[in-house]
Structures are given as structure tokens and as C-alpha cells.
Amino acid sequence: MINLLIEPLQFEFMQRSLIVAILVGLICAVVGSYLLVQRLALLGDAISHSVLPGLAIAYWAGINLFVGAFLSGMLGTTIIAWIRTKSPIKEDAAMGIVLSTFFAAGVTLITLIQKDNKIDLNHFLFGNILGVTWGDVRDTAIIAIIVILVVRLLYKELLFYTFDPEGAQVAGLPVNALNFGLMSLISLTVVASLKAVGVVLVLALLITPGATAYLLVNRLNRVMALGAGIGILSSISGMYLSYWVNVPSGPAIALVAAGFFTLAFLFSPQYGLLTQPRSAVR
């Protein structure tokens, strides 16, 4: 058994994948916790689908993929906010429109360029963690450091803002800047996670580990910490599954994360379907 885990690590590509899996599991859970508590899970999905056209254009133009994807994700977020404020359309519909449009544009662009560039649309959509390069490791590490640092430094402000945005605004916090910062963090995290899970399933790493932790602990910092642990475990397991049974890493990671969630859903001491005290049923 131990051998089964250790043996693949003699390959350098598995070492690279392992580093990326750990970093991505960590930051997705941390940043995703903010989406979870703001009930903005769908926004995570919208941003992740929005990065695709930027990715394609960056590939075609030969600029850093992470930069292209990030800008594209931010553009998607901006358009969602713009539709919501300038028309009677509600946020969820705005997200649906932007998500599908950007995704369609991305798939179209990638299909157009993939023949000449020997790239595989499936890798963008569902992840290819075993194809991680050292350049990817470096970029992922830089993003992870930025994300963790910003969350640490702005923790109290972001807690206030995500819990009670109006109270925070009245007290004088720059809520628009905080919101923009949060959206940037989410875009960065999505971009860092593309190799591991792909755009379609980033949401699994953003939301599921945090939601699992939410059933077990009840303070944001603990949701983040426990969620990070679960996220890391999920992405490492997914990586091995991808290696052994030759499935794309994204679905493998998503399924492992869902397994953890199911356990917490059934057996959480406080909210578990089978274990919660009667009085806690709401």
C-alpha cells in the first residue's frame, strides 16, 4: 500500500503534480470559503468558465496563460456586476449569461487553434495534473503565496465585509475595493487550479471542501483550515487516481471531495443526517 503511494513519486512529473495538488487544494478551500459564506457558489462557477477565452487567446498570442486567464476571469466578473447594476436582471441570471457566453467563446477559440498547436481541449476542461511543468509549479506557488498573504492580511476586514457588507460600509470600510480584491483572489485561484481540475470542475475544489468543513466547525478561520486539509487530501487522492486508472484529474478530485462531503453530511456531530441531536433539526 505504502509502496503504491511512494513508487509514483520517483517520477519527476509526479513530484510536480504533488506540489501543485497540495497548493491548489489549499488555496481553493481558503478562497472558496468566502464564496460559501456569501452564498455565491455560482459566481465561482461563472468565473472559472470565464477564464477559458483568455486562456485560448493567451495561447494563440504566446503570452503567459495565467495572465490571459486571469484577465478574462476579471472581465467576466465585471460584466456580471455591470449587467446586475445597469438592468433589472438579477445576479443569478447575469451569472448564467456570462458563464455560458464566455464558455462558448472559449470552446470555440480553443477548437480553432488546437490543430495547429497540439493542445487538447479536454485538458482545459477537465484538468491534466500529470502534465504539469516546472513553470506551472512556479506560477502556482507564486499565486498561492499571494492568495494566502492577502487573506491573512485582510482577514478581519473580509470577515466583516462578507458577514455584514452594509455594516462594514457604514463603519467606513472600502467595500468596493474589498469586493474587487475578493474577486481577484478567486480569479487567481481558479487560474492556478486549471491544470489540476480544469474549468468545468474548479467549483468542486472551491466549494465542496469548505462546505464539508462548514458542517464540522463554526468559525470562518476553522472552516478555511479544515477545508484546506480536506481540499489537499482530495486533490492528492485525485492525482493518484488519475495516475492509476488513467482518468482526467478533475473528475477524480471532484469525486473524492464529494466522498468527504457525504461523510460529513451523514456523520457530522452537529448537523449529520444520522448523528445530529433531535433538537438541532431545522
Add this chain to the structure above:
Amino acid sequence: MTLSMPSLQATSAGLFRSAGAAACRAEGIAPIQVNHLDVFYRDLHALEDVSVAVKPGKLTGIVGPNGAGKSTLMKAMLGLIPAAQGEVSWGQTSLLAQRERLAYLPQRAQIDWRYPATAWDVVMMGRVRKAGWLRKFSATSKRAAEAALKRVGMEDFAHRPIGQLSGGQQQRIFLARALAQEADVLFLDEPLTGVDKRTEAVLFDILHELADEGKIVLAVHHDLGPTIKNFDEVILLNREVVASGVRDEVLQSEFMQQAYGGWATNWAAAAA
């Protein structure tokens, strides 16, 4: 703004508490002046030409029927909703230029009570601005939060998740947050919703104390029952200001009828 004769204040505190405190702080805290405020939600003219003053040292209630624009007035004053016209000034500048002196307790429904935070986390939010960017909370901030929790009688609940508290306890935690903030202006939107008798008493005790300290306390009040006697001043609102000023003068039947239509007349007669 220290008092030159603290001993005098101490001896007179019992007798002239309200008037004395208000008078000696009067120079420190000016009234808030709302001038010709208009607010629209798309086509709906929610507030029309609203002009009122909210005085320090008094407990002021905003009263009016459902949908009268009470919450809207509060939010527009706080800059949470843009005003089409008008301004809200406080002393030499606008109210919004002095945000670090403002605290707001939103309507209960606006808060997600399942948010993963403890009572302590919520009270400490009142110290975020004072702590400053990129810094951890200081010992002073922690002491302020502890004192605030004690003042609302919730010191034993600091580590409880907010979702596990009763409505009244949640409201007291929010009040503690405002106290910890050491704000000079406190706005509360329907603070009595879903609240028990004990919380009601604690809440009004503290609001009266704050007013006596010369602060500005403004609350949207939904209930025309006996609790309205807690307010010194009333702003009677129905899209526009029907009347404002001393409570008993504003709550006369003719104003009430104007604001509420026929049925309120009976209430006003009963209360008089």
C-alpha cells in the same frame, strides 16, 4: 473634550443627568441635518423632500406604516442607497465624511445567521476600523469588546456561534458590536424584531445611556405599543415627513391619521 469640572458633573449626575450631559457635550456633537432628501427605486419615489434634524442627547424614533420608507431614509442617510437629491450634513461636513464615527445595526433579515462566526467575532468587527489595516487586534480592542459584551449581559456567550443564540441574544451581540466601535452615531433598524423582554430592557437602558452621553441615537420603530414611550423624539414618516419633534406632539391623532389613515386614530386615542 474633557470636562473642566468633573466633580461638579459627578454630583449633579443624578439630578440633571440628561440635560446636563447633553448640554456639556452639545459643542462636541452637532445634530445631523437632513436637507431635502429625495430617493427613487427606479420609478418608485420612495422619499420625497425629506428634511429633518436628529439631535444628540435624545432617543429618536422613525415611525410610519409599512413601506413608508423608514429603512430607506436610514440607508440613504448612511450612503447605502444613493439619493437623487438632497444632502445629509453633520457639523461642518457631510455625515459620510465621518464614517468612523457611525455604527449601524441592520434589520435582522439582512444578516445570514448561519455565517460561521462566534459572538466574539461579531463584536470584534466593531474594532476593525480602529485596529487599522494589516494589523491584529490590540489589547485595547479586546478590552473594549469584553466591556461591551459585559454591558449587554452576554459575556458568558462570547464563544458561541451566533447561529446558536436566540434572536434577543443576537441583537444584544450586535449592540455590543456598536458599543465596541465607540461610535458617536448609532442607527438601528427595527431593533426589537424577534427580541425578548429582557433584551428589550437591556437595549433601551443602553440606548438611553448613550443618549445621555450626548450621542445621536436613531431607531426605526415598527411598534406603536407602549415601547414607543422610550423615545424622546419621533419622526413620523410616510414617503414624506408627516411630523417630527417631541414624541407626544408628533403622535397626535391628526398626524397619525395623516400617516396611517383611519385605523390609527383609535390607537392614538387609546394611547393618549
